[in-house]
Amino acid sequence: MTAPLLSVRDLTVRFRTDEGLITAVENVSFELKPGEVLGLVGESGSGKSVTAKALMRLNPRNTRYGEDSAIRLTPPGEDPIDVLALKREKEMKRVRGGAISMIFQEPMASFAPAITIGDQMVEQLRIHTSLTRAQARELSIEMLARTGIPQAARRFDQYAFELSGGMRQRAMIAMALSTKPRLLIADEPTTALDVTIQAQVIDLMKDLVREFGMGILFITHDLGVIAQTADRVAVMYLGRILEAGPVRSVIRTPAHAYTRGLINALPKLTDLDAPLTPIQGDIPSPLERPAGCVFHPRNPELAPGSRYEREVPPLTEVGPNHFAALFPEDVRRPS
Numbered sequence: 102m103t104a105p106l107l108s109v110r111d112l113t114v115r116f117r118t119d120e121g122l123i124t125a126v127e128n129v130s131f132e133l134k135p136g137e138v139l140g141l142v143g144e145s146g147s148g149k150s151v152t153a154k155a156l157m158r159l160n161p162r163n164t165r166y167g168e169d170s171a172i173r174l175t176p177p178g179e180d181p182i183d184v185l186a187l188k189r190e191k192e193m194k195r196v197r198g199g200a201i202s203m204i205f206q207e208p209m210a211s212f213a214p215a216i217t218i219g220d221q222m223v224e225q226l227r228i229h230t231s232l233t234r235a236q237a238r239e240l241s242i243e244m245l246a247r248t249g250i251p252q253a254a255r256r257f258d259q260y261a262f263e264l265s266g267g268m269r270q271r272a273m274i275a276m277a278l279s280t281k282p283r284l285l286i287a288d289e290p291t292t293a294l295d296v297t298i299q300a301q302v303i304d305l306m307k308d309l310v311r312e313f314g315m316g317i318l319f320i321t322h323d324l325g326v327i328a329q330t331a332d333r334v335a336v337m338y339l340g341r342i343l344e345a346g347p348v349r350s351v352i353r354t355p356a357h358a359y360t361r362g363l364i365n366a367l368p369k370l371t372d373l374d375a376p377l378t379p380i381q382g383d384i385p386s387p388l389e390r391p392a393g394c395v396f397h398p399r400n401p402e403l404a405p406g407s408r409y410e411r412e413v414p415p416l417t418e419v420g421p422n423h424f425a426a427l428f429p430e431d432v433r434r435p436s
């Protein structure tokens with residue numbers, strides 16, 4: 102069995118604020134193998150970005166991690182890295198931009214406006230590899246070309262604002278992958294792109310995963326994108342994973358009412374007249390997290406006084422490698 106590249110155990114992330122302690126992520130556990138794409142899906146505020154940033158220790162100073170929380174990164178052939186135990190900036194460099202690269206929704210955020218794309222790529226390679234300047238230049242141009250950027254050598258000398266949106270996205274991916282990270286975190290990387298370019302970028306990422314054997318954590322609120330991209334998916338709501346499993350199994354046979362709600366809220370191309378059915382109610386403030394199952398106030402399938410109002414349901418196996426936050430007696434077995 103392949104050892105997991107990433108193992109997240111009981112991750113709890115809280116923020117100290119003037120209004121009190123905010124719990125953004127609570128007891129989240131998952132694993133990612135080399136060459137695997139794990140989708141993290143959920144509505145705005147569910148804790149996806151906070152989880153991703155914890156993997157690179159990018160959360161701000163007011164962050165408090167749970168005492169039992171552990172994030173372990175094991176790059177193949179290297180010693181494991183206990184990410185939450187890293188103390189100094191120098192140690193964190195091994196993770197940030199080294200073992201892990203991150204790409205964001207807005208590529209402008211990844212590029213400094215007054216430095217050419219090429220200079221930034223070379224700089225990053227010089228920090229994380231032992232390549233000479235000339236070798237770093239050569240590799241950067243090759244990576245730009247690999248991501249489908251025409252005239253890569255000319256683009257290398259341009260600034261981010263000189264590129265179109267789709268082109269910038271590709272340049273960001275080229276930069277993130279040039280250091281050959283073991284894990285790529287992609288936070289809503291295609292949301293701002295039009296659908297054709299989105300499909301191209303997704304195909305490109307899948308090719309590169311296969312070629313480099315890296316793992317990808319793909320974060321999005323769009324289950325449709327996850328269906329196209331991921332091998333496995335974890336569904337988050339208010340800081341908790343409510344369902345996780347192989348992507349087909351979760352989308353075809355969702356076990357949790359929240360996942361069913363997300364699926365029913367998707368437009369159906371086969372029936373354009375069908376009304377969209379949004380999940381009822383609003384996401385509560387993280388300062389007022391519901392007791393029991395965090396989704397219970399919005400769950401139309403629960404009777405008043407249900408156990409889910411008081412007790413946190415465990416992640417129970419509902420199918421092969423497929424888990425949902427349900428008490429075992431509520432798991433519907435296919436008849």
Ligand SMILES: Nc1ncnc2c1ncn2[C@@H]1O[C@H](COP(=O)(O)OP(=O)(O)OP(=O)(O)O)[C@@H](O)[C@H]1O
Pocket residue numbers: 116118123124125143144145146147148149150151152161163322387
């Ligand atoms: N530095 C911070 N201080 C206080 N609260 C924070 C901080 N960072 C994030 N939060 C809160 O943590 C919760 C989870 O935020 P997060 O950004 O991870 O959600 P998300 O699922 O990524 O949403 P989106 O899809 O909108 O990016 C939110 O309620 C957010 O307001």
